Amino acid sequence: MDVTELREKVDISNWLNYNPWIVQYSKYLPNVITASVKIVDVYYQISNARVSIDYMNVDNYGQLIGKDDYLHKQFIKSKFLFDSLAYYNYSIDLSWQVLYFYFGDKDYGVLQDKKRYEQLSKECNEQNLRLQLWFHNQKKLSKYVFDFFNDQKTKEIREIYNYLKHRGTFYIDGLGENDEFLPINLNGSRLRMINREEVDLSEWKEKLIQFDVFFYEYFNNLINWIMPKDYTVKSMGIGEQIGLMYRLKSWEQGQQKIQ
Numbered sequence: 001m002d003v004t005e006l007r008e009k010v011d012i013s014n015w016l017n018y019n020p021w022i023v024q025y026s027k028y029l030p031n032v033i034t035a036s037v038k039i040v041d042v043y044y045q046i047s048n049a050r051v052s053i054d055y056m057n058v059d060n061y062g063q064l065i066g067k068d069d070y071l072h073k074q075f076i077k078s079k080f081l082f083d084s085l086a087y088y089n090y091s092i093d094l095s096w097q098v099l100y101f102y103f104g105d106k107d108y109g110v111l112q113d114k115k116r117y118e119q120l121s122k123e124c125n126e127q128n129l130r131l132q133l134w135f136h137n138q139k140k141l142s143k144y145v146f147d148f149f150n151d152q153k154t155k156e157i158r159e160i161y162n163y164l165k166h167r168g169t170f171y172i173d174g175l176g177e178n179d180e181f182l183p184i185n186l187n188g189s190r191l192r193m194i195n196r197e198e199v200d201l202s203e204w205k206e207k208l209i210q211f212d213v214f215f216y217e218y219f220n221n222l223i224n225w226i227m228p229k230d231y232t233v234k235s236m237g238i239g240e241q242i243g244l245m246y247r248l249k250s251w252e253q254g255q256q257k258i259q
Contacts, residue, residue, distance in 0.1 A: 012047070042091050056077045085204075091219075098222060102226050107251070141225060
């Protein structure tokens with residue numbers, strides 16, 4: 001499957017509809033609003049990942065490479081592969097933030113204080129998310145999320161990404177030497193060289209496309225699991241706006257008492 005077919009068969013455009021505007025800010029509490037913002041963040045990261053994979057199929061890279069030969073093409077294709085790999089991993093992390101915010105604070109301070117919003121994003125990790133879901137008695141949802149995370153397809157994506165992030169890089173065919181032993185005679189002895197694990201660009205491109213399909217099913221189910229069914233409806237009455245004004249004023253009065 002190529003990226004064009006992927007976009008047709010696995011359409012994520014509806015995720016963009018969760019971007020909150022006046023209707024959503026008027027009708028829903030901050031926890032739902034912040035979760036929806038994270039849904040849109042996932043949309044953009046998956047879109048970035050797909051674009052990077054698509055760029056691996058370009059025939060003429062023009063000014064992006066110094067010379068139109070195998071070596072330079074392999075280099076630029078590996079760059080796009082690793083870019084895509086990173087974007088898919090960002091998407092996994094952001095999918096956790098969707099849940100962390102949704103089951104988090106409903107206080108308007110999350111919206112009014114940008115630093116607080118950013119701090120909550122930083123706090124989202126496996127331990128804190130598990131605790132958040134446990135506190136809200138979301139056993140089935142927790143199992144679903146971490147079954148996906150521990151699935152072999154996800155683990156493989158995470159492992160190669162973490163290797164790049166923390167340990168080094170991989171060998172790509174055509175980009176230098178990767179001998180296992182020093183190629184000289186040492187009177188019958190052999191000295192092992194530090195060589196890199198090889199990554200096949202075509203093979204990993206297919207793996208990323210397969211993961212994209214796997215992630216889509218997982219994340220779409222998460223959205224349907226937690227988000228209000230009418231969230232993307234673009235109409236509202238005057239009552240919703242009045243309700244927002246009342247809630248915000250109540251929050252402001254509460255803040256004044258604290259100060």
